Amino acid sequence: SGEMAIANVQFDMVTPGNEMKWDTTEPSNGSYNFGPGDQIVNWAQAHNARVRGHNLVWHSQLPNWVSSLPTNQVQGVMESHITTEATHYKGKVYAWDVINEPFNEDGSLRQDVFYKAMGSGYLADAIRTAHNADPNAKLYINDYNIEGENAKSNALYTLAQQMLSQGVPLGGIGLESHFIDGQVPSSMLANMQRFANLGLDVAVTELDDRIQLPASSSSLQQQANDYTTVVNDCLAVSRCVGVSQWGVDDGHSWIPGTFPG
Numbered sequence: 366s367g368e369m370a371i372a373n374v375q376f377d378m379v380t381p382g383n384e385m386k387w388d389t390t391e392p393s394n395g396s397y398n399f400g401p402g403d404q405i406v407n408w409a410q411a412h413n414a415r416v417r418g419h420n421l422v423w424h425s426q427l428p429n430w431v432s433s434l435p436t437n438q439v440q441g442v443m444e445s446h447i448t449t450e451a452t453h454y455k456g457k458v459y460a461w462d463v464i465n466e467p468f469n470e471d472g473s474l475r476q477d478v479f480y481k482a483m484g485s486g487y488l489a490d491a492i493r494t495a496h497n498a499d500p501n502a503k504l505y506i507n508d509y510n511i512e513g514e515n516a517k518s519n520a521l522y523t524l525a526q527q528m529l530s531q532g533v534p535l536g537g538i539g540l541e542s543h544f545i546d547g548q549v550p551s552s553m554l555a556n557m558q559r560f561a562n563l564g565l566d567v568a569v570t571e572l573d574d575r576i577q578l579p580a581s582s583s584s585l586q587q588q589a590n591d592y593t594t595v596v597n598d599c600l601a602v603s604r605c606v607g608v609s610q611w612g613v614d615d616g617h618s619w620i621p622g623t624f625p626g
């Protein structure tokens with residue numbers, strides 16, 4: 366397809382959009398399906414591309430059998446899932462989004478099945494479990510609306526400091542970067558730098574920049590400026606290890622299905 370022709374020549378890194386998520390990889394308890402994710406890895410190996418693993422623990426695209434578990438079974442199931450998937454992809458992914466989107470907008474932790482079963486301790490437990498399975502992978506917390514300095518990114522910063530002081534093998538922060546045309550936060554560079562100063566990698570992990578249709582020449586110019594700003598911000602931070610856009614082209618974007626128009 367046209368999408369693959371572009372990917373084959375213009376990209377040196379790939380993130381599976383859905384293929385490594387829990388609903389695909391462990392649709393029922395203890396029964397694993399790595400076929401779709403393996404296809405992505407195969408493409409990457411054929412093209413000398415790095416793979417960002419996405420993701421191990423997330424409240425969404427989580428099968429019902431997990432969200433309806435009795436509380437006292439959640440930790441064991443979470444650890445088994447992480448161990449099995451991270452072991453399967455050991456040496457094939459350079460980084461894992463171990464924890465995806467744990468925060469509410471006000472900086473409190475989402476009250477998902479993992480939090481309800483283990484409290485905030487699930488975060489460190491998940492990262493330690495992933496590290497045991499694949500000690501060489503960079504282990505990330507990935508979230509949206511943490512690109513600038515705000516309540517949510519401040520809470521994540523505090524969590525990252527705590528984890529590092531406790532020896533939790535957190536390796537990076539993923540800034541999803543699902544932006545609105547003209548609204549890239551002016552504090553993005555400073556925000557990335559403060560995480561980098563903790564000794565963490567940072568990455569722009571899911572970049573897109575949505576425009577209310579119909580696009581005009583000025584909204585398209587603004588979008589181009591936004592992309593330039595984000596790439597320049599990443600280039601200015603030595604620990605910023607990459608920019609991933611969420612989808613090869615606009616024809617395969619999640620945006621129109623979620624934001625009509």
Ligand code: G3I
Binds near residue numbers: 571
């Ligand atoms: O595969 C089924 C198909 O069998 C079914 O017929 C169809 C009908 O709805 O749904 C298909 O599944 C969809 C899946 O994408 C694969 O296309 C789901 O409905 C749809 O909800 C799912 O959306 C994904 C979304 O995460 C779910 O939260 C998007 O593709 C994916 O791009 C998006 O990615 C997330 C990141 O993982 C985390 N950050 C935000 C980002 C955007 O939402």
